[in-house]
Amino acid sequence: MTTTTAEPARAGMSRRQRARLTRGAQYAVGLLVILFLAVKTDWKSFSDSFLRLDIAASMWPRLLTEAIRNTLVYTLLAFAFGLALGLLLAMMKLSSIGPYRWFANGYIELFRGLPSLVVLFMVAYGIPNAFPGFKFPGDFFGMVTVGLGLTAAAYMAETIRAGIQAVPKGQMEAARSLGMSRGRTMFSIVIPQAFRIVIPPLTNELILLVKDSSLVYVLGVSVAQYELTKFGSTFLNTKASPTPLIVVALAYLAITLPLSSLVRALEKRFAQAR
Amino acid sequence: MATHAIAIRNLSKAFGDNVVLRDISMDIEPGQVVCVIGPSGSGKSTLLRCVNLLEQPTSGRIWVGADEMTDPDVDIDKVRRRIGMVFQSFNLFPHLKVLDNLTIAQTKVLGRSMDEAKKVARHNLERVGMADREGAFPSQLSGGQQQRIAIARSLSMDPELMLFDEPTSALDPELVGEVLAVMKGLAAEGMTMMIVTHEMGFAREVADRVVFMDGGYVVEDGHPSRVIGDPQNPRTKSFLHRVLNPMVIEPEDMHPDGLRDAISDLAP
Numbered sequence: 276m277t278t279t280t281a282e283p284a285r286a287g288m289s290r291r292q293r294a295r296l297t298r299g300a301q302y303a304v305g306l307l308v309i310l311f312l313a314v315k316t317d318w319k320s321f322s323d324s325f326l327r328l329d330i331a332a333s334m335w336p337r338l339l340t341e342a343i344r345n346t347l348v349y350t351l352l353a354f355a356f357g358l359a360l361g362l363l364l365a366m367m368k369l370s371s372i373g374p375y376r377w378f379a380n381g382y383i384e385l386f387r388g389l390p391s392l393v394v395l396f397m398v399a400y401g402i403p404n405a406f407p408g409f410k411f412p413g414d415f416f417g418m419v420t421v422g423l424g425l426t427a428a429a430y431m432a433e434t435i436r437a438g439i440q441a442v443p444k445g446q447m448e449a450a451r452s453l454g455m456s457r458g459r460t461m462f463s464i465v466i467p468q469a470f471r472i473v474i475p476p477l478t479n480e481l482i483l484l485v486k487d488s489s490l491v492y493v494l495g496v497s498v499a500q501y502e503l504t505k506f507g508s509t510f511l512n513t514k515a516s517p518t519p520l521i522v523v524a525l526a527y528l529a530i531t532l533p534l535s536s537l538v539r540a541l542e543k544r545f546a547q548a549r
Numbered sequence: 550m551a552t553h554a555i556a557i558r559n560l561s562k563a564f565g566d567n568v569v570l571r572d573i574s575m576d577i578e579p580g581q582v583v584c585v586i587g588p589s590g591s592g593k594s595t596l597l598r599c600v601n602l603l604e605q606p607t608s609g610r611i612w613v614g615a616d617e618m619t620d621p622d623v624d625i626d627k628v629r630r631r632i633g634m635v636f637q638s639f640n641l642f643p644h645l646k647v648l649d650n651l652t653i654a655q656t657k658v659l660g661r662s663m664d665e666a667k668k669v670a671r672h673n674l675e676r677v678g679m680a681d682r683e684g685a686f687p688s689q690l691s692g693g694q695q696q697r698i699a700i701a702r703s704l705s706m707d708p709e710l711m712l713f714d715e716p717t718s719a720l721d722p723e724l725v726g727e728v729l730a731v732m733k734g735l736a737a738e739g740m741t742m743m744i745v746t747h748e749m750g751f752a753r754e755v756a757d758r759v760v761f762m763d764g765g766y767v768v769e770d771g772h773p774s775r776v777i778g779d780p781q782n783p784r785t786k787s788f789l790h791r792v793l794n795p796m797v798i799e800p801e802d803m804h805p806d807g808l809r810d811a812i813s814d815l816a817p
Contacts, residue, residue, distance in 0.1 A: 449640035453654035454630035
């Protein structure tokens with residue numbers, strides 16, 4: 276302490292004072308930019324086109340009963356399918372049997388590299404062409420599930436594989452030493468721990484799927500099958516106003532933000548059991 | 550072979566070019582407590598892990614009771630039920646509470662009802678002095694407590710013999726005693742035990758037999774009073790000298806060459 280006080284005040288300010296001043300300057304600049312934008316914005320013309328409450332109101336209640344509902348249904352179906360297939364692929368990729376590994380690797384590389392739109396299109400029109408008379412179980416819903424789920428499975432497979440490999444080897448050894456078979460150990464010991472590890476990256480997949488569900492329009496949807504984006508864009512066309520876009524954007528946030536907090540809660544719950 | 554608890558014949562194990570076990574043969578009788586000691590890298594853990602086939606031997610044969618572990622057609626999961634294994638790093642299942650750690654293999658492997666499994670689990674928690682922590686997660690327990698739970702987990706399968714792979718090496722010094730006390734109690738009950746350990750005091754007091762390994766060979770094998778108390782082989786003497794007197798370094802060891810030799814002796 277004595278050495279610092281004895282030191283001459285070189286710049287007239289201590290390090291702490293300088294840091295505080297710099298921070299203050301940054302706040303000031305930020306505030307000025309916001310003020311400048313707020314003053315310069317033509318609020319009248321902006322709200323006339325983007326914030327038309329009457330148009331927003333006209334989207335109600337179909338926004339909830341059709342658009343949001345369909346988005347959620349498509350997302351959850353594709354997620355469930357992708358998760359199951361992804362888990363299978365992850366285990367194939369970790370298999371000691373060569374052909375399983377090769378298949379999983381090929382699948383993952385292929386479907387990670389293709390745009391979801393192309394996959395969805397091929398599922399909707401390619402499969403019925405290649406196998407005439409084939410119908411998806413659940414018809415339209417089956418098509419959506421597979422079309423979106425195939426791509427999601429490729430990403431989830433890699434995530435789950437990483438999670439399985441992150442479970443210490445000693446867990447497998449301990450369970451096998453107790454007489455559990457390899458498969459039993461996988462399902463009772465390794466995978467439950469792997470899922471706790473991959474909850475955050477799997478949430479990412481889920482949120483990406485919420486947005487990817489907007490691609491379903493390529494399947495040629497009836498009005499009752501509209502999800503958020505298609506629903507919004509039809510309003511955009513008929514009302515000649517961009518307000519529906521704002522409404523739809525807020526609806527997406529209304530789905531994704533609770534998801535994020537749900538996952539934080541899950542992580543907290545599992546923190547002890549890891 | 551049916552009379553031995555464990556019978557090992559001409560066992561060799563190599564990891565690539567690294568030969569870890571060289572032509573080992575030994576028998577362990579029911580009720581015997583055998584401590585395996587030796588410098589790190591001597592192959593003692595690998596030997597133990599070969600017994601329940603966590604490592605696949607390169608050559609040689611191993612029997613546990615009447616079952617040959619090295620028979621390609623052996624039902625390994627079935628034989629392993631009779632062999633308890635305790636690891637250096639405990640390896641409790643962190644996603645399960647203590648009681649579930651003890652019941653999962655009982656219900657899924659032995660087919661016991663949940664009620665029966667819980668009864669057995671609670672009895673074994675009692676045995677290791679952990680009856681009051683059955684609702685805890687492993688991460689909430691100390692290392693010594695976790696290791697006692699791991700022992701109870703193995704005991705819940707009613708094993709015929711128990712393998713211990715350096716069970717106290719990962720513990721803080723003040724927690725070693727509680728684990729050794731549990732093991733001592735097991736030995737007194739007549740459990741057949743094969744223990745890889747650095748605890749010379751425990752080996753001397755509890756073991757019926759001490760096996761000293763070095764460089765993949767069994768160098769000495771006999772009563773602890775002889776192997777630890779009066780070692781014949783110079784390698785055993787040198788190892789015990791270093792383990793029992795860690796602060797003593799011989800003057801010749803301080804010479805650069807001598808020190809290098811001493812280090813390469815420790816980790817061949």
